[in-house]
Amino acid sequence: MFFHIVLERKIQLHPRYFGPHLREKLVSKLMKEVEGTCSGRHGFVVAITGVEDIGKGLIREGTGFVTFPVKYQCVVFRPFKGEILEAVVTMVNKMGFFAEAGPVQIFVSNHLIPDDMEYQAGDMPNYTTSDGSVKIQKDSEVRLKIMGTRVDATEIFCIGTIKDDFLGVISDPGAAS
Amino acid sequence: MSLEPFNRLVKLAARAFYDDITMKGDNQPKTGRGDNRGIAVVVLDALTRRQWVREEDLAKALKLHSKQLRRILRFFEEEKFVTRDHRKESAKGAKIFSAAVAAAAGDGRGKEGEEKVKLHTHSYCCLDYAQIYDVVRYRIHKMKKKLKDELDSRNTVQTYICPNCAKRYSAFDALQLISYTDDLFHCERCDGELVAESDKLAADEMGEGDDNRSRRREKLKDLLQRIEEQLKPVTIQIARVKDLPVPDFGTLQQWEVRASAAGWRGYGEIDPNDANKSSQGYGGTPMPSLGDTKVEVDLGGGVKEEVQSEGKPTKAKVLPPWMIKKGMVLTKEQRGETSLDAEATTQETTIDDKKQADLKDDDKSLMDEYTKAYYAAYYAKIQEEEGGRQSVKQEEFGVSASDQDELFGTQETSSHRQVGMKSKRRNAEASYKLAADLNMEAKESEEEEEDNIDWEDG
Numbered sequence: 001m002f003f004h005i006v007l008e009r010k011i012q013l014h015p016r017y018f019g020p021h022l023r024e025k026l027v028s029k030l031m032k033e034v035e036g037t038c039s040g041r042h043g044f045v046v047a048i049t050g051v052e053d054i055g056k057g058l059i060r061e062g063t064g065f066v067t068f069p070v071k072y073q074c075v076v077f078r079p080f081k082g083e084i085l086e087a088v089v090t091m092v093n094k095m096g097f098f099a100e101a102g103p104v105q106i107f108v109s110n111h112l113i114p115d116d117m118e119y120q121a122g123d124m125p126n127y128t129t130s131d132g133s134v135k136i137q138k139d140s141e142v143r144l145k146i147m148g149t150r151v152d153a154t155e156i157f158c159i160g161t162i163k164d165d166f167l168g169v170i171s172d173p174g175a176a177s
Numbered sequence: 178m179s180l181e182p183f184n185r186l187v188k189l190a191a192r193a194f195y196d197d198i199t200m201k202g203d204n205q206p207k208t209g210r211g212d213n214r215g216i217a218v219v220v221l222d223a224l225t226r227r228q229w230v231r232e233e234d235l236a237k238a239l240k241l242h243s244k245q246l247r248r249i250l251r252f253f254e255e256e257k258f259v260t261r262d263h264r265k266e267s268a269k270g271a272k273i274f275s276a277a278v279a280a281a282a283g284d285g286r287g288k289e290g291e292e293k294v295k296l297h298t299h300s301y302c303c304l305d306y307a308q309i310y311d312v313v314r315y316r317i318h319k320m321k322k323k324l325k326d327e328l329d330s331r332n333t334v335q336t337y338i339c340p341n342c343a344k345r346y347s348a349f350d351a352l353q354l355i356s357y358t359d360d361l362f363h364c365e366r367c368d369g370e371l372v373a374e375s376d377k378l379a380a381d382e383m384g385e386g387d388d389n390r391s392r393r394r395e396k397l398k399d400l401l402q403r404i405e406e407q408l409k410p411v412t413i414q415i416a417r418v419k420d421l422p423v424p425d426f427g428t429l430q431q432w433e434v435r436a437s438a439a440g441w442r443g444y445g446e447i448d449p450n451d452a453n454k455s456s457q458g459y460g461g462t463p464m465p466s467l468g469d470t471k472v473e474v475d476l477g478g479g480v481k482e483e484v485q486s487e488g489k490p491t492k493a494k495v496l497p498p499w500m501i502k503k504g505m506v507l508t509k510e511q512r513g514e515t516s517l518d519a520e521a522t523t524q525e526t527t528i529d530d531k532k533q534a535d536l537k538d539d540d541k542s543l544m545d546e547y548t549k550a551y552y553a554a555y556y557a558k559i560q561e562e563e564g565g566r567q568s569v570k571q572e573e574f575g576v577s578a579s580d581q582d583e584l585f586g587t588q589e590t591s592s593h594r595q596v597g598m599k600s601k602r603r604n605a606e607a608s609y610k611l612a613a614d615l616n617m618e619a620k621e622s623e624e625e626e627e628d629n630i631d632w633e634d635g
Contacts (some may be wrong), residue, residue, distance in 0.1 A: 107351040109335040150349040
């Protein structure tokens with residue numbers, strides 16, 4: 001689920017940027033530092049949408065670096081248990097398959113794949129129904145439900161299922177081509 | 178505080194969960210004689226009729242070898258059914274216990290005290306009702322949960338296990354486990370290939386395979402339903418016991434002190450079953466030296482005697498309304514009947530008594546007429562009771578006898594067990610049904626009691 005929230009962070013700036021473009025430099029440094037990171041509490045920071053407030057800088061003794069407390073608005077993405085996501089399959093093995101929904105990695109183990117799909121080993125390992133109409137392989141897009149999340153300080157990992165109504169392959173790239 | 182519902186729970190649980198537990202001897206040959214399934218139930222049943230008991234006494238009473246009994250008790254200690262206490266004691270220490278037992282038994286027989294006891298460790302055991310209640314509930318909960326989870330495939334976090342070093346991983350570790358050489362999961366410690374752990378019930382019985390899955394599901398459903406059905410008496414009993422105070426005998430020392438104190442007090446008065454003792458929650462007959470079947474028979478007799486001796490004065494005069502509470506247990510009708518039916522009938526009479534007392538204040542002549550009618554009705558009722566009692570009693574004995582039958586039947590037919598497994602199970606079901614019927618009766622009488630109390634208050 002996506003959230004638009006305000007976060008705060010302290011940014012250190014080298015003295016050489018102190019000049020007319022200090023603010024722009026500060027914002028670009030903030031983006032570089034923050035976007036794409038993951039915190040267990042808020043989830044993945046997808047994008048910064050605006051800077052609300054830049055506080056008074058504090059010169060650090062000895063180095064000349066200045067620390068600015070910056071308040072910024074950003075879009076974060078945090079997966080929740082029970083949430084439905086669309087994801088791209090990245091790897092298939094006999095234990096199940098891995099998929100990615102943006103930054104988040106999801107593992108679907110084989111007992112959470114519908115009973116009528118069976119693992120086919122080979123060059124392109126996949127899960128296929130007995131009549132061959134549905135196939136899950138690398139780069140397939142699947143709609144899945146998150147069954148559990150493991151949240152570390154800097155990492156979120158999910159377990160998903162496609163064993164439910166309206167879950168499974170959305171469009172098969174093999175069939176499209 | 179009554180032991181009866183708890184004892185019933187223990188008995189039901191024993192039959193439900195422990196009736197085919199074998200106490201395997203380490204080097205005993207598996208002959209028909211060595212097969213001792215059902216013993217566990219016998220031991221638990223025996224314990225429901227006792228408080229703290231010395232294990233040798235229990236062994237003697239059950240005609241079991243003390244080693245065998247100890248093995249069973251150790252098993253139940255692990256199952257949290259039984260608390261045990263071991264202590265080194267001399268003849269004197271043993272005497273204290275014997276005195277306590279005798280006091281609890283309400284008779285002066287201190288025979289055990291005279292036995293020559295050397296200074297060595299004696300073990301005592303006692304049912305731990307509070308824990309039994311929790312354990313049984315937990316056990317049922319776990320059984321159901323396991324099946325339900327498997328049914329909904331809700332145990333979604335698949336676990337993986339390393340066949341080499343037996344380290345376990347969950348699906349949450351998948352990202353770390355994946356090896357980029359062969360796309361499989363590898364153990365972090367020994368690099369062995371992990372296998373999915375299948376702790377599934379149904380999967381064990383029929384092999385893996387996709388066409389089996391729907392069948393497995395059906396099987397699970399069936400299993401769950403059967404659990405619900407067959408454990409119903411236990412769950413009902415648990416529900417009934419829920420709000421009752423749990424009988425607690427305390428530790429062995431506490432119990433000894435209390436039991437002997439209560440006993441001595443009992444000697445001073447003539448009635449051995451004074452209020453003090455019943456407050457200890459000792460409902461059954463505490464005769465530790467008697468065998469199983471004997472105790473059951475004596476139960477009826479003992480109650481009869483007590484009630485008779487106590488019932489006589491109440492027959493002579495009508496109790497005033499404020500005494501009715503106490504008089505309820507003592508009315509004549511109750512004589513010879515066991516608690517369930519007796520309560521129900523006495524309630525009715527007490528209501529009548531009360532009515533009568535109220536009338537006394539109003540009008541004498543009217544009252545006289547009423548009393549005449551009342552006594553006529555009363556007499557008719559007694560006659561009716563007399564007739565009905567026989568059948569009731571028989572029915573009751575029929576139940577306990579069938580219980581016994583079932584118990585001993587399982588032992589006797591143990592050699593044919595493999596063949597007769599199914600039929601035996603059906604037997605167990607039947608006995609549950611009987612038990613459930615009795616439960617219904619008990620419930621009815623309880624309700625009546627409540628009604629009565631309300632009426633008196635208003």
